[in-house]
Amino acid sequence: MPPPTDANRFRMEQGREVTELARKLCPTGILVRKSDGMTTAEVTQKLIKNPATETLFEATFQSGPLIAKVDLLTRTDDGWHVQEVKSSFSDTRDIQNYVADLAYSVMVLRRAGLLVTKASLVLLSRDFLYGDNPKRLFEVMDHTAGVNQLSAKFDSFCDVHVSGMLGETTPEAKLIPACRQCLYFDKTCLGKGVNHTVLELPSLHKTKLNRLSDDNIVDLRELPPDLVLTERQRVVRDSALSGKPFFSDNLPKSLESIDWPCYYLDFETVMTVLPLYEGQGCHQQILTQFSLHHRDTIDGEIHHQEFLADADRECERELAESLIDAVGGKGSILVYGNFESTRIKSLRDRFPDLKPSLEAIRNRLVNLLGIIRANLYHPEFRGSFSVKYVLPALGPVNTK
Numbered sequence: 001m002p003p004p005t006d007a008n009r010f011r012m013e014q015g016r017e018v019t020e021l022a023r024k025l026c027p028t029g030i031l032v033r034k035s036d037g038m039t040t041a042e043v044t045q046k047l048i049k050n051p052a053t054e055t056l057f058e059a060t061f062q063s064g065p066l067i068a069k070v071d072l073l074t075r076t077d078d079g080w081h082v083q084e085v086k087s088s089f090s091d092t093r094d095i096q097n098y099v100a101d102l103a104y105s106v107m108v109l110r111r112a113g114l115l116v117t118k119a120s121l122v123l124l125s126r127d128f129l130y131g132d133n134p135k136r137l138f139e140v141m142d143h144t145a146g147v148n149q150l151s152a153k154f155d156s157f158c159d160v161h162v163s164g165m166l167g168e169t170t171p172e173a174k175l176i177p178a179c180r181q182c183l184y185f186d187k188t189c190l191g192k193g194v195n196h197t198v199l200e201l202p203s204l205h206k207t208k209l210n211r212l213s214d215d216n217i218v219d220l221r222e223l224p225p226d227l228v229l230t231e232r233q234r235v236v237r238d239s240a241l242s243g244k245p246f247f248s249d250n251l252p253k254s255l256e257s258i259d260w261p262c263y264y265l266d267f268e269t270v271m272t273v274l275p276l277y278e279g280q281g282c283h284q285q286i287l288t289q290f291s292l293h294h295r296d297t298i299d300g301e302i303h304h305q306e307f308l309a310d311a312d313r314e315c316e317r318e319l320a321e322s323l324i325d326a327v328g329g330k331g332s333i334l335v336y337g338n339f340e341s342t343r344i345k346s347l348r349d350r351f352p353d354l355k356p357s358l359e360a361i362r363n364r365l366v367n368l369l370g371i372i373r374a375n376l377y378h379p380e381f382r383g384s385f386s387v388k389y390v391l392p393a394l395g396p397v398n399t400k
């Protein structure tokens with residue numbers, strides 16, 4: 001596994017911060033650590049046998065090869081209450097995944113002999129604002145019924161999976177949706193040595209992917225002739241197999257919508273789990289930076305302006321005013337995607353006195369992603385319209 005990226009480490013650090021705040025809800029809690037040559041699982045067993053123990057943080061349980069560590073474990077009148085802390089809002093769409101995580105832990109705890117009577121998720125409240133009492137930060141949601149059901153199900157097939165994972169034989173690789181994000185796909189697994197794979201086909205429905213998987217088809221050249229493709233999928237296949245880029249007849253007309261002088265705008269934002277500034281809630285996205293290139297004609301000199309927020313204070317108003325000054329009054333403002341438009345809309349709603357100027361900027365935005373997606377494809381896009389693929393494929397990258 002590659003080491004975690006800075007972004008991963010930042011996320012992990014914030015998760016730790018939230019867990020530490022949750023621990024403050026249980027002032028008598030004990031953090032389980034290795035001691036006197038004992039593992040954390042052995043220390044946990046020793047502590048739960050002590051009737052004076054009320055709450056443990058990071059209690060660790062082992063059953064055979066299975067290990068589970070739980071954020072908060074609290075003694076109740078009739079057993080133990082397991083709580084997992086998550087840095088998501090209580091109305092998160094990921095709730096089923098979190099319940100599944102909790103169900104796995106509860107299964108291991110029960111296999112290790114613990115009487116678990118209650119299982120909850122500790123999630124974040126949308127009402128919490130910067131400076132509020134940390135007690136307002138969390139919502140504890142009882143998921144005992146769902147966890148009991150799921151942990152019994154896991155228990156029924158866990159041993160088969162464990163013996164498969166720990167066995168000598170590598171399981172047979174099979175094309176599944178997860179292969180798209182898998183680090184091993186083109187390095188050591190199904191995509192290795194294949195120039196263009198079927199995963200480059202955009203929006204491939206899972207029934208079609210299943211059919212290709214059943215037929216062991218990974219190479220785009222082997223697509224069955226009777227597989228019905230959308231127009232965009234056909235463009236991707238034809239371009240990849242011929243090695244030639246595709247340009248639609250509409251491309252010149254689309255590019256005519258760009259007015260000179262041209263501005264090229266890029267925003268950066270910061271989103272932290274816990275609010276950074278007065279008046280803000282959790283997971284609030286804050287604009288911190290813009291980069292604006294500009295030139296008057298297609299071969300004119302490139303000029304650059306930028307704004308970088310001061311990390312010690314919230315600077316969105318200054319950024320908005322600076323942007324209004326920088327973009328002048330005419331010409332297209334090129335962006336790649338909808339992000340800039342969404343952020344300007346949010347500035348507009350936040351600062352009503354700047355609304356006319358910000359709305360005028362939004363009306364000048366031209367989304368290059370939309371133009372490219374509709375009119376252009378290059379085999380080196382590899383099925384993606386991310387600027388990371390599009391830019392190197394279309395021309396030399398000027399990093400200055």
Ligand code: SF4
Pocket residue numbers: 173174175176178179182183184185189190
């Ligand atoms: S590419 Fe990754 S997800 Fe797909 S079969 Fe191989 S190991 Fe599994």
